[in-house]
Amino acid sequence: MSKVTIMNHPLIQHKIGIMRRKTTSTKEFRDLVSEVAMLICYEATRELPLADIEIETPLVKTIAQEIAGKKLCIVPILRAGLHMADGILNLIPNAKVGHVGLYRNEETLEPVEYFCKMPSDAEEREIFVVDPMLATGGSASAAITLLKNKGIAKIHFLCLIAAPEGVKRFTKEHPDVDVYIGALDERLDERGYILPGLGDAGDRIYGTK
Ligand SMILES: O=P(O)(O)OC[C@H]1O[C@H](OP(=O)(O)OP(=O)(O)O)[C@H](O)[C@@H]1O
Numbered sequence: 001m002s003k004v005t006i007m008n009h010p011l012i013q014h015k016i017g018i019m020r021r022k023t024t025s026t027k028e029f030r031d032l033v034s035e036v037a038m039l040i041c042y043e044a045t046r047e048l049p050l051a052d053i054e055i056e057t058p059l060v061k062t063i064a065q066e067i068a069g070k071k072l073c074i075v076p077i078l079r080a081g082l083h084m085a086d087g088i089l090n091l092i093p094n095a096k097v098g099h100v101g102l103y104r105n106e107e108t109l110e111p112v113e114y115f116c117k118m119p120s121d122a123e124e125r126e127i128f129v130v131d132p133m134l135a136t137g138g139s140a141s142a143a144i145t146l147l148k149n150k151g152i153a154k155i156h157f158l159c160l161i162a163a164p165e166g167v168k169r170f171t172k173e174h175p176d177v178d179v180y181i182g183a184l185d186e187r188l189d190e191r192g193y194i195l196p197g198l199g200d201a202g203d204r205i206y207g208t209k
C-alpha cells in the first residue's frame with residue numbers, strides 16, 4: 001500500500017494559502033509553486049540511501065556521506081509540473097529531468113498523452129514525478145503507468161494539492177508508489193476541479209487565462 005504523506009509544516013500551509021487567493025499575481029504564484037515543491041521534496045527525499053565517502057577537510061581526512069547509487073531523476077507532468085521541477089533542481093542540481101506531456105480533456109476528464117522523453121538510464125534512477133494538482137488522479141496515474149511500461153520502478157509522486165477522490169484512485173492503481181501532498185482538500189466539483197483548490201494551476205503559472 002502506498003505511503004501517503006500530507007505535509008503539515010506551517011511554511012507550506014502559509015505559502016499554499018497565498019497561492020489559493022485569486023488576487024495572487026502570476027509571478028508570485030509561479031515563485032510559490034517552486035518554493036513549496038522544494039519544501040515537499042525535502043520530506044520526499046528523507047529516506048534516500050547514503051554511502052560513505054572519504055574526503056579531506058582543510059584539517060583532516062574524514063568520512064562524509066553522499067546519496068548512494070545512480071542518483072535521481074525529476075519528471076514533471078507538463079505543463080504545470082515544470083515549475084515544481086525548477087524548484088527541486090535548486091536543491092538537487094545534478095538530477096536528470098524526464099518529461100511527460102499530458103493534459104486533461106475538460107469534457108471527459110480523461111488524460112491525453114502527447115509527449116514523453118526520459119533519460120536513457122531512467123530505470124536505474126530514483127524517480128520523482130511532480131504535478132501541482134491531483135484531482136481525479138487520471139493524469140498522475142496515466143503518467144506513472146507510462147513510466148512503468150518503460151521498465152521504471154522506483155517512483156515517488158509529489159503534488160501541492162490533492163482531492164480525496166484522486167488520492168483514492170491513485171493509491172489503488174499504484175499501491176507501490178509513495179505520495180507526498182502539500183494540502184489535502186475537501187472534494188472535486190462537478191467539472192473535476194479541486195475545492196477549495198487554487199483554480200487551474202497551469203493557467204495560473206503561465207497566465208493563460
Ligand atoms: O487529476 P486530474 O483530474 O487528471 O487533473 C490534474 C491534471 O490537470 C492539470 O493539468 P492540465 O490538464 O490542466 O494541463 P496543463 O498542465 O497543461 O494546464 C494538472 O496539472 C494535472 O496534470
Ligand SMILES: O=c1cc[nH]c(=O)[nH]1
Binds near residue numbers: 197
Ligand atoms: O483543480 C484543478 C483540477 C485539475 N487541474 C487543475 O489545474 N486544477
Ligand SMILES: [Mg+2]
Binds near residue numbers: 200201202
Ligand atoms: Mg491546466
